[in-house]
Amino acid sequence: MSLKQWGAVLTGCAALLLTACTVVDLDADGKPIMPADPNAKASFDNQTPQQIAQQTWQSRVLDTASQHALDASALSTQLKTPSSTPQSVFVRLTGKIERVDNSNEREQKLVMMVNGQPFEIQSGPVMRGNAIRDAAGFRFEEFTNQVQFAQLSRAFNREAVTHLPKVDDSWNGKNASVTFATTITAGKADDAAALELKQEAQ
Incomplete structure (x- = not known):
């Protein structure tokens, strides 16, 4: 085969390769933007902790709490079986x-009695701990790094405060229902953070 014929064959192959390729857009750094794999595991890589907290508040936090929240008796049982x-x-x-x-x-707190013992529940505006994030079932493997995972706790704590009513001394002695997350360690419940709070009819 002559050099000219080889050139024609190579040109034809190149044309076929180009035809088979999909044109991919480039990002601001000139890197290809690959389309999302529909079969890929859900990832929070490209979302801020605040966005994750807002988007999953209902489905991962409130709905889970509604289905699995412990009552006072179940909480007491958990506290009596230390881990x-x-x-x-x-x-x-x-x-x-x-x-x-x-x-x-x-760092305002409500104090309620649980089986004769005073129990503190954070109501904001600043709440501490990882209870909301962890009770909602989030795991480190779902995130890019430890920093993003840690920041999600603060984002959930801030999100919780936006859904709570203003609490002042007028709540003293009032009946109320409160849904919260707490972390139990060695028979002690810490960092209880309110999710929902409302006064009940007297």
């Missing part, structure tokens, strides 16, 4: 608010 491994759970209590602890205006 060295922290476990975060959702709880729903209805009862009297003994007092509102607003000694720290940034």
Whole structure:
């Protein structure tokens, strides 16, 4: 075969290859933007912790809490069966608010009685801990790195506060129902963070 014929064959092959390729858009850095794989596992890589918290608040937090929240009796049972491994759970209590602890205006707490013991529940505006994130079943493997996973806790805590009513001293002694997340470790419940809170008829 002559050189000219080889050239024609190579040109034809190149044309076929180009025809078979899909044109891919480039991002701002000139890198190809690959379409999402419809069979790929759901990922939060391209979302901010705040976006994740807002988009999953109903489905992963409130709906899960509605279906699996412990009552006072079940919470007490959990506390009496200590485990060295922290476990975060959702709880729903209805009862009297003994007092509102607003000694720290940034970290206000409600105090309710659980089986004769005072129990503190954070109501904001600042809440601490990972209870909401962990009770909702989020796992480190779903995220890009440890930083994003840690930031999600703060995002959920901030999201929770946006759904809560303003609490002041007028709530003292009132009956209320509260849904919250808490982390149980070695028979002690810590970092209880309110998700829903409303006064009940007296």
